[in-house]
Amino acid sequence: MKYRLAERHKLLRVITKMLVPPIMLFGLYVQFHGDYGPGGGFQAGIIFATGIALYGIVFGLDKAKAVFPMGWARNMIAGGVLLYAGTGVWSMLQGAQFLNYNVLAHEVAHAQHYGILLVEFGVGMTVAGVIIAIFYSFAGRPPRMSDEDW
Amino acid sequence: MEIYVNVVLMGMLAIIALAIVRVRHLFAAVMLAGVYSLVAAIVFVSLDAVDVAFTEAAVGAGVSTLLFLGALALTTRREKVTPNRSFVPLLVVLAIGAALVYGTLDLPKFGDPQAPVQTHVAPFYIQDTRDSIQIPNIVTTVLASYRGFDTLGEVVVVFTAGIGVILLIGRAHLSQRRHDDDESGEEA
Numbered sequence: 527m528k529y530r531l532a533e534r535h536k537l538l539r540v541i542t543k544m545l546v547p548p549i550m551l552f553g554l555y556v557q558f559h560g561d562y563g564p565g566g567g568f569q570a571g572i573i574f575a576t577g578i579a580l581y582g583i584v585f586g587l588d589k590a591k592a593v594f595p596m597g598w599a600r601n602m603i604a605g606g607v608l609l610y611a612g613t614g615v616w617s618m619l620q621g622a623q624f625l626n627y628n629v630l631a632h633e634v635a636h637a638q639h640y641g642i643l644l645v646e647f648g649v650g651m652t653v654a655g656v657i658i659a660i661f662y663s664f665a666g667r668p669p670r671m672s673d674e675d676w
Numbered sequence: 677m678e679i680y681v682n683v684v685l686m687g688m689l690a691i692i693a694l695a696i697v698r699v700r701h702l703f704a705a706v707m708l709a710g711v712y713s714l715v716a717a718i719v720f721v722s723l724d725a726v727d728v729a730f731t732e733a734a735v736g737a738g739v740s741t742l743l744f745l746g747a748l749a750l751t752t753r754r755e756k757v758t759p760n761r762s763f764v765p766l767l768v769v770l771a772i773g774a775a776l777v778y779g780t781l782d783l784p785k786f787g788d789p790q791a792p793v794q795t796h797v798a799p800f801y802i803q804d805t806r807d808s809i810q811i812p813n814i815v816t817t818v819l820a821s822y823r824g825f826d827t828l829g830e831v832v833v834v835f836t837a838g839i840g841v842i843l844l845i846g847r848a849h850l851s852q853r854r855h856d857d858d859e860s861g862e863e864a
Contacts, residue, residue, distance in 0.1 A: 556730065560813065561816055562811070562812050562813060564727040564813070565726075565727045566816050567820075568731060569727055572730075572735055573730065573734050575739065576739060579738065579742055580738075596846075600842065603838045603839065604835070606831065607831055607832060607835045610827075610828050610831055611828060625824040625825055625828070627821060634808065634810075635809070635810035638809045638811065638821055639810075641820070641824075642809075642811065642816060645828075648831065649827065649830075652831050653834055656834050656838030659838050659841065659846060660739075660841045661743070661746075663841050664742075664746035664845070665742075665746050667746065667749075667845065
């Protein structure tokens with residue numbers, strides 16, 4: 527009996543649909559709660575990218591690229607580094623050393639908080655973009671094995 | 677109690693590693709590698725390194741398993757059995773392992789407060805974070821503030837790795853098209 531494509535792996539599809547939003551939410555939580563709890567940009571970026579990758583392996587690369595185009599990933603890779611380095615340049619423009627956050631706000635505690643939040647967000651963007659781009663690149667190569675061979 | 681947990685986890689790691697070496701079915705080997713990363717993540721949790729455990733679970737068990745599967749789709753599903761069974765690799769591995777274990781004898785005891793790594797700049801970071809940075813997670817302050825320049829370097833490394841992968845295999849369809857154009861050009 528042949529299944530229609532939409533009916534194959536129904537359990538996996540339903541469970542994935544339930545899992546992907548909490549995974550991405552957890553990624554954002556790790557990103558923006560990194561000052562208070564464990565984690566930071568590196569972990570958050572990877573967790574966020576895992577959500578996209580899970581969606582990609584269950585629903586196919588084309589659907590994943592429709593949700594999160596490759597161009598976004600590329601822009602995030604460069605944008606994260608620019609945001610990080612830009613924070614450093616901004617603190618230089620305020621008259622301090624490169625990446626000295628103390629001048630980013632009036633109160634030192636707030637300034638450090640903003641600086642760390644900005645650079646961690648840059649880290650998260652670059653890491654998520656790189657992981658998604660690598661996943662798309664690897665998964666986009668034409669397979670030589672048919673589904674039955676697995 | 678903690679010692680038993682660690683012994684069990686380390687034993688599981690060793691067993692899984694042996695299983696990965698023994699198994700000939702590559703799909704099973706990839707899945708076992710993912711299981712290995714999950715167990716390693718639990719080891720990191722028991723060492724109170726929750727952020728490292730996040731990373732290990734997401735990268736080791738998640739993304740790298742996926743990348744292995746992607747590579748597996750390009751090849752066969754069984755490892756070729758090589759009939760030549762030499763003992764030289766085993767001897768090399770045992771010698772290097774013995775050398776590494778011998779090297780650990782000189783290391784300070786695990787968690788020793790007098791170890792050089794604990795007495796250099798770490799006390800300053802721990803004492804100074806509360807006054808000059810005022811966020812509770814010291815790991816984040818060291819990573820993003822005290823050593824922000826190092827972390828910028830790490831991000832650039834990740835950036836470079838991503839650009840390299842995109843350039844090498846990310847544009848496979850484009851190079852394929854160019855290849856076709858070249859061939860048609862030769863015909864004309």
